[in-house]
Amino acid sequence: MFRHHRIRLAAGAALACCLALATGCAGSDPAATGADGRARVRISSPANVSNVPLHIAMENGYFAQEGLDIAADVDLGAGSTIESVIGGQVDMAWTNVVSALNAYGKGLRIRLVAVTDLGVDGAQQLLVPKDSPARELKDLVGKKVAVLSPNTICIVSIRAALKALGLPQDSIAFTPVAPPEHATVLSSGEVAGTCTSDPFRTLMIEELGARPVLDATAGELAGHLVGGYVVSDRFAAANPGVLAGFQRALVKAAKFANADPGAVRAALPKFTTIDAKITDRVAINKYVETDLAATKSEVQRMAELMRAYGLLDKPLDVSGFLLPGTS
Template identity: 35%
Template sequence: MALRRSRSGTKRLAALVAAAALILVGCDSGGTSSSGDGRQRLTVAALPLTDSAALYLARDRGLFAKEGLDVRIQPVQQSIQALPALLKGQVSVIASANYVTYLQAYEKGTLDLRILAEGVRIAPHMMDVLVPKDSALKKPADLAGKKVAVAVLNNIQSLTLNAILDAQDAGRPVYRQILFPQMGPALEKGQVDAAHAVEPFDTAIQGELGARVLLDAGSGPALGLPASGYITTADFVKKNPKAAAGFRRAVEAASKLAAKDPGAVRTELPKYAKVTADQAASIHLPSYPATADPAALRRLIRLMREQGLLKKDIDPAPLLAK
């Protein structure tokens, strides 16, 4: 199932994606302001992943404008990099925000979390554990004690992979933090034994290295699990109720479009993720839920509790912005 493309072409792809994934540093402007046409301007931090498709669809299809919003998108390499800017009010929302990170921040009292809208839920092959084509690793159980690259430690990737391996009575790997654009080179140089890659990097690494899928990381206990959402603060919702509600409606409308017409997502991806139209046609997409579901989030929270990523239960229902 690996896509074959020239090594130089895909390395240029990785370089473009890395260049597009900027860190929010020294941002002086506020996360909200008024546009010249009277619309409320919001700055949204987002990763260049399939998770963010509804955000870009809402912008490009005029759904935000319909709600009186002017949404400006700031790419980042990790959603956690935008947390300081969110706390300072320099960005209004973080898209593609990994729930695990932000639920932990909420528990610690670092962030008075509110979820404006759900991002994606895990679907088959939207993320895979990849190994070099000549790797001695042949089955998931072979990962025990091996070095596996993840974008952020103790997060949704390790959480779900641990759950899958535990269900198979297999040993767990040792995780190494490596940003998505660097996973391919790290795998090629032997710095890690496997890479837990998310689309569109998953398909790109397969194409560049001829890497093979050792494990569908969107299977078993991971399937259907909420992975990311559109995160803000309680203070933002309190001070900007109309903008918060309009943002939620626009994203939910875009998510319905994404779920109904995957082709719309595939058309949108090359505009922000630096993949070609041909590459976008072969990418495995996540599930785009129309609305956030407390029951689905409770499933995620239970898994976090089981693996020691949360010390106590959290009721997600009050965290969903109305």
């Protein structure tokens, strides 16, 4: 079932909060240690396909083998993840790579610990209502489209597709809406379309009869980086061993997930709102099995695409963004 309370993203206020926190916090943030001697890491992790390996690693004991106690908090809002990391409310957070790069480009002192997944065909789509007259992207010119946040791969993808059609990048307007509310704003007519990923993409297709008019993983964005885990630079500096163990466990879980898609589908109903009856229709991304250094070129490429499509004000060197010691 979809949640029906509205969660809006106040991007400007959130960024101001982040900047204040970034400049106001000093020192280091060592991970807490439990009675069993394991380092406890608090993680904000939305209920999406990208976070399945995290849960597999928890259930299969991969983190415990590294001496880690992971406390994963499902956060469907995703509007406060980065500022929560900077402010110390959580130690680590999953966020989409575009949002993380945008925040880093604005001076927030965060580090990317790991990239979780790469987009596959159909994993993220621009959907319209079943009775919409729109059949392709150009039919949405002058309309409003719901996106996860002011900085998300959907905006990059749609602007790239508009450019390919010879249309202005600003010919479609974007409005940030929390993932579980995309169905509400689409069915109410508040927006003409919604760009979203699973599990919400499949739910809207199954329950509302929504139709895709654009695959957000096509063209320049084929195989794009989806998301990853970030920490504050304070936490990174204080916990190199903890984060190295986290990376090893996550890579192990990613290999397990890629080798057994059935296990991924079985895990989805445990921490998302998707019903087990439709998990076979959910698009499963390709999970990243390599260390962070191996994805540096792709992170840099994403930063360049963001610059080209208006999500970064200036060129960005991502070297300092990657967790120290992994690049």
